Amino acid sequence: MHDLRAIRDNPQAFDDNWARRGLSAQTPAILALDEERRAVQTDMQELQQQRNEKSKQIGQIKSQGGDAQAIMNEVSGIKEKLADREERERILAEELNAVLSALPNLLADDVPDGPDESANVEIRRNGEPPRPNAALQHFEIGEKLGMMDFETAAKLSGARFVLMHSGLARLERALAQFMLDTHTGEHGYTEVSPPLLVRDDAMYGTGQLPKFTEDLFQTTRGDWLIPTAEVSLTNIVADRILDTEELPLRFTAWTPCFRSEAGSAGKDTRGIIRQHQFYKVEMVCIVAPDKSNEEHERMTDCAENILKKLGLAFRTITLCSGDTGFCARKTYDIEVWLPGQNAYREISSCSNCWDFQARRMKARFRPKGTKETQFLHTLNGSGVAVGRALVAVLENYHDPSDGGVFVPDVLKPYMGGIEKLLPASGA
């Protein structure tokens, strides 16, 4: 959501910024609507004032035992006109809101311009990408281990689901546990176990609604399945006015995520890279406006630290204007090296949403010593996607000599003594 007064003050800045995302000039229509609405509103308020004043007079006259019939009739007349203005005002406000809530966040100045992912800019690399001669893809490794079963999953649920068992199921859980423990123990995050089903309001607050319904699953009673724990975690502060001392808030959660993947037909159809359901450890930070840039870097470090500890090579990129998401002002993607694909693939996305989501969900705070409230800044990042981390571990720790997979050192404490997954081991 956008600050209407800021748009009034400097419409060109908004149009220029939106142009970087490929949008045509939006402010003329917005300003026209806004102007009309304010005119109607002023009119409406004047009538309301008259009604209020006269009603008070009636009260005074009646309390003195007088006859107020004449004024009462007068107010009845005002009410008819008023109803018309109120209706028009309501419609205009709704239209304005519809336009504003469908427009993406402004981009930070240092976001590189470009039409799509080809223009993203790499900012650093970590680790040496292993490039074995005949690297297998994760699903080949998983199936040879006999622990990754797409057929059964398809029988149960259709395409884009997987069933894993034995050591592989445990390895997935170990990854999640390790990530949570690291974020809570070393990075200062508070672990949260949130609802996975949320209302419209929550989805609106974090920007999934009203524009992106086709990406979501909805229950028969109208709740939405979260596509990321960002929704649950960020909306914790919806409709609240926080004290400065409460900030920053740092939440982490390990949850399933549900995505319809409409429009991604044909993409990543094999394996578990793109599923309707996957686990992700999410990080969400709620901070004062002057702290969000710094927090964005910190959060990205936290995600990178997970990959470093897992011994996985990765690179970090800044998304360009055309690739940056709806809510984000700036986004870093972290891409992990996958030998089986001979490529870096996204495993985390860390975004600074500035006050964009906070405005939508009315999340504010009161800076110490002031009376005014201000919108908070919200940030979210994967820390990291568990399914894709599993892919990375399989491909990077694969032992071609026996088809096994070594357990990374940091996961060993979670594996109950298993140091290597082996085919048909039943481990």
Next chain:
RNA sequence: GGAGAGAUGGCAGAGUGGUUGAAUGCACUGGUCUUGAAAACCAGCAAGGAUGCAAGUCCUUCCAGGGUUCGAAUCCCUGUCUCUCCGCCA
């Protein structure tokens, strides 16, 4: 699923048709006092919006949406949520 109670400002909690945007307490802000602090005392303190150079004026909001009325936090209807008791249940 059955029966009942409730939803008020940052928090707690009064308020059942007419200067109630809302008592009181806590928290918070400023001041007095104090070497400093605490305590005590005094004062201020809801949010959002329109209008105005400004001071200010005005409007809306007491869960949400309808309705009754000249006038609604207060009455009526619907919905949502919370709590209590009973039943069922991971």
